[in-house]
Amino acid sequence: MTYTAPATDIAFALTHLAGLSKFEGHPEFESYDAELIEPILDEAGKLARDVLAPLNQVGDKAGAQLTPAGVKSAPGFADAYAAFRDGGWMGLSAPEEWGGQGLPKVLGLAVMEMFHGANMAFALCPMLSFGAIEALLAHGTDEQKAMYLPKLVSAEWTGTMNLTEPQAGSDVGALKTKALPNGDGSYAISGQKIYITWGDHDVAENIIHLVLARLPDAPEGSRGVSLFIVPKRIVNADGSLGDENGVKCIGLEEKVGIHASPTCVMEYDGARGWLIGEENKGLACMFTMMNSARLNVGLEGVGVGEAAWQTAFEYAQERKQGKAPGVSGAAPILHHADVRRMLTTMRAKVMAARAICYATGVAADLAETGQTAEEREEARLREELLTPIAKAWSTDMGVEVASLGVQVHGGMGFMNETLAAQLYRDARIAPIYEGTNGIQAIDLVGRKLSMADGAAMTAMLTEIDQTAREARETNDPNLVQVADRLSEANGALKDATAWMTRMMAEDRDVALAGATAYLALAGDVIGGHFLTKGAVGARAEGGQIRGRMTALAGFFAETSLAAAPGAVASITQGGQAMLAESEALFGIG
């Protein structure tokens, strides 16, 4: 099985669904031109297919190893990283000032989808660097930027995020790592961090750790957390590399999947670090990285889902079992309706999640570069609203679709030699890290729905109605039916949104008990909206993409959208049925 980057689907999602065309002639993106999309996706696709994908199962089998000299990456990964670095991929959407190409970030995300699909364990490394670049751009001093950005943008160095400690996971504010002033502007960082992705490795000569720690006398909880830059090797004033810093990997986790991605226990023993951003505002700085990382993790779901679909589709064409009308002898299982249904479910959900993620990416770009304050604010609201959905809905989808991929493979899917099996294991982390999907749901209903008096969701709901209208106006009976499903589903989302907004004020526990179900509904409806938009947009394209988008929108409408009205009770009533009997269920009041 060779992963083939789905350039056509990605280009379609970017231009027809996510609104990439808004950057055409945009003063902030002088280097952008719609004609760039194809060659960029083609080139990235080659790296994904020819370099990263062939190492995916190799890395799963070998994993990364902890040696006395540090973490040794899986066979071939250092060379693959060099190819990634030399291709200039890290800088695609970084500012030209720091050596990047200054293209919209969403193009960088599109490329990352391919890398995640080809080899998620590998792609996590640049993903973390991307977060470090974002944090430095937003919060670094000029000196810090000059010292670290060029090497991060060129991918000569990589970046990490160091948040979690054994007692501080979702509750980041509980962290204990200490930062003591050295008196020379630097700090001595001491403590242990866990679950640090690519925390150590041998694929680049330096690693820039961004580390959350507490200053002496810092307030308790999340208000006493500051962010520090802690390089693996100290960078001299002239940019050359100096001493090893007091940080090392003291353990690697044995995980269910992403074996080639070293998940490190990091020990900071008086390591020298430099404050980035303000004292005690570390969490805000970290959120800069986190928002971008969350969207990127959503794309892991898309990438892994796409790979799962591809390998299942390939297997379904090759594997012969049973008879089918019109086929002599044993028929490829693709001919069995149940198998086709699994494949269609996979493909429809992957495309829906892809559109949600890229729409979030376009909003993130416009939030920074929109030409009016109003445009920027609208885009910011959209980005904020969609980020938790892009993260949680796409990663839950990734697990579901990877599991369907296993099922298509039958017994082979349970064998570790099969890519499908690896994808099922790899996919499972994405709903957990960068804020569990439960945290995303709480973020959505607790913070995002109420922003600007609910303006973000109101704008989304209005846009969905508009999409339904456009589908109806085609007078194509298939699309009219899709439009009806979308309208009903949007009605359900409106009801659920009104209830949730009210209940967050009235009874927070009851509201939060429905948060995950609400996010799932919102993702279904917004995903259906994009697929509907796609089916309308593809009418002008003709050919297979028209048929495909019509089928995916139709299938999704009759399955996920048709289920939306029946999902409202799960949000509004499900939690109460449970909370009322907490004593009997959980032994607590």
Add this chain to the structure above:
Amino acid sequence: MTYTAPATDIAFALTHLAGLSKFEGHPEFESYDAELIEPILDEAGKLARDVLAPLNQVGDKAGAQLTPAGVKSAPGFADAYAAFRDGGWMGLSAPEEWGGQGLPKVLGLAVMEMFHGANMAFALCPMLSFGAIEALLAHGTDEQKAMYLPKLVSAEWTGTMNLTEPQAGSDVGALKTKALPNGDGSYAISGQKIYITWGDHDVAENIIHLVLARLPDAPEGSRGVSLFIVPKRIVNADGSLGDENGVKCIGLEEKVGIHASPTCVMEYDGARGWLIGEENKGLACMFTMMNSARLNVGLEGVGVGEAAWQTAFEYAQERKQGKAPGVSGAAPILHHADVRRMLTTMRAKVMAARAICYATGVAADLAETGQTAEEREEARLREELLTPIAKAWSTDMGVEVASLGVQVHGGMGFMNETLAAQLYRDARIAPIYEGTNGIQAIDLVGRKLSMADGAAMTAMLTEIDQTAREARETNDPNLVQVADRLSEANGALKDATAWMTRMMAEDRDVALAGATAYLALAGDVIGGHFLTKGAVGARAEGGQIRGRMTALAGFFAETSLAAAPGAVASITQGGQAMLAESEALFGIG
């Protein structure tokens, strides 16, 4: 984490939901007495908790190993098997004539649920023996029974099922293994079988393989398949063990989970075998094993789901993150509504699946032992109808619930050291083997709905309406609400059943494209029916079980049952949207 057998829930499911009381004073089960349930479940629970559960992660880590002398089981497994054997558990529901205790089979299933929950990789070994016993009882000659049954029932020997070959999985009829007459009543069996669970091991002195093979000049396909008894060591006429037979394990699969269960590639090289049942009727014989195995696999979903719930519940009580009202300092995550919701989802679905499986087991018992022909026929129809649902719905549930268990654990859930991670990996096989869940769905809509002019499903639908009436008649507002949801959901199931029955005649592909969704709906509604019945029945019990059953029924009603009406379109329309565009989606017409 220690697995604790859920004796209370199992006893409740057996007596209040599945109808075990029907065996009280039953002439076929003279040894049965309701007062036996508790001591049996207690004793089995001890073995599960004290012997099997402590080896679960040990076995996952070590796996079984292929050595020149054959397969070596994981550390401790041979001793555990001896404890299982000496406890007499294999014979619990086997006929007294062959050394068993002659109790209803459903009690044996209850015990197996515990063993699956404690250590699924281990429990697969007796599960396969159980199938071999069933096949011998149904199809063996008196001589064959006398030769093999006592040792299988005593668990001195184990059994296997040998169906699959590389080219013959779901399509069993494509198998090529040959059986040539030796002229002395025995046959020389030659061929390769794959995915043979516990195909070789060192925990018992002999293994009785039941092997599907083709006689010379047998018709092609499934009508030319015969079943053979092929012992690992030849059994002499006096019952002593003779020569090694020409069968060996030549490879072990590396799997996603159930590492301690050796999944063998078996080579038969002129091995001596004896025909069981009639020539070319092997598939029918195999179905005797398969039906019982399917139900047992359903219980794997229940057992693993129960273990996942238990370990998640324990973790949620221990792990502290964030604040909660009424808790000083960091609160156990159990206090967070979203976590409670995950736990409630897990527990409700496990209980629903448990009830479905035990109801199937009671039906299987009554199909053999009912006191009138009518009772037996009714029970047979019920068993046949529920078997694919028990298998598929429960195992899909097992995967979903195991995945939720991972999610409750956060990052820890992705670490292989965590039981939750193992359960996520172990659970994934159950929807695949003993007939994929897609095959179950096709069996349900293609064969089971049409039996006796639809009598089986009609009886089920009527019984569900009756349950809704009983819930309504309690006048308990909670249960009236549950009753309303159940009635609506049952209405949806009726509509879907009518459509499916019609469509199987009109357009088989369109019908089959909705089969999996139909099975899911049927499982939801039947599961909800049992939970409702449970909530009504628990009113007389009072205490925590009353509150618990009310909460589980209420939660399930507002989530799964409330979603049922919205799931009908997925069955009736989803397939058509996809099949109409097969060319664009799959490149085939």
